[in-house]
Amino acid sequence: MTAIPRIGIDAMGGDFGPSAVADGTALALREAPGRCEVTLVGDEAEIRPALKRAHADGLPIRIVHASEQIGMAEKAVAAARRKSQSSLGILTQLHKEGGVDAVFSAGNTGAVVATALLGLGRLESVSRPALACFMPNPGGGTVVLDVGANAECKPSYLVQFAHMGSVYARYLLGRENPRVGLLSIGEEDTKGNTLVLETLPLLRKSRHLHFIGNVEGRDVFKGTCDVVVTDGFTGNVVLKTAESVASLLSHRVKDTLRKDPLARLGALFMLPALRRLKAEIDWEEYGAAPLLGVNGVCFIGHGASGPRAIRSAIRTMTRFVEQRVNEHIREEILADHDTAA
16 A cells, blocks of 8 residues: 555546546646546546546646446346456456555445456455444444345344454444444344344354444434444445435425414524534445455445535545555454454
8 A cells, every 4th residue: 555545536427427526636736736646537538528627737636547336236247247347347457456445436236346346356254345324423423234245144144244344343433342233123132033032142142342232223323322223224225224314304404494474584594513414324424335355445335426525425435545454454354353263
């Protein structure tokens, strides 16, 4: 790893393409000069005008041309195998060869996961990678994983997710001894489906985890624990529900203020508090979700990622590289295997 993290971005991924990527990259580099360097991979003919509009002259940005791109509706694995010259494929190869220290894409999530697995492989002793998402709450936030990489899981996968999430919470969120919970339909040990019932005793036996037992969906937003583990199907439902509730809350507040003059008057005095609330629940403030467990640093963004989300993703990836999170994950997984043996 170089002294200054080198961040690689799929400039063609997401709903807004190079325009949002250029604006977000320029924003991140201006906010933290000298903190990182950025490589944009994609159609050079589209990227250069976008950087010009973003007034990015003089910033540490380089462009690597890619002649193809993977669409949001394409079949993930087939596209990953077929389009080796796509922006995502070239970006991943660049990471594998050491040209960048981390990669980000807001494109087709399935294709990003497939390309990362095909191109980078998994960390030693990791059975499956997991997509981790940060959920804001009064306790400072909770990491939930998996939120979409594995629709079906074995108990041993969830144990590894717990270790990976714990390391992420320790080094990225500053939690000294992260509390880990297993998502279920009740706190009692007898509650849950087969996966939960079989995973519970395995988590209790893991000496390197601060496991607090079963937790419910409401605990994700109460801050009961720092890490919540579940299968990718359930985790994705939790994620999409949280996003829609946050969007509903924002729209309802705006609608109420528009219709009620007295509410608008009161809002003038509450403006600082409302801005803080918006920042806390706005997913763009957190930028992207890491695909933990791959032999590299891979972050995946929302398809609707705008400049602020890109900015936030670059900021988080820079810290991830600086904190050597992957090395710590490898150490923790191996230590748990040694203990189990």
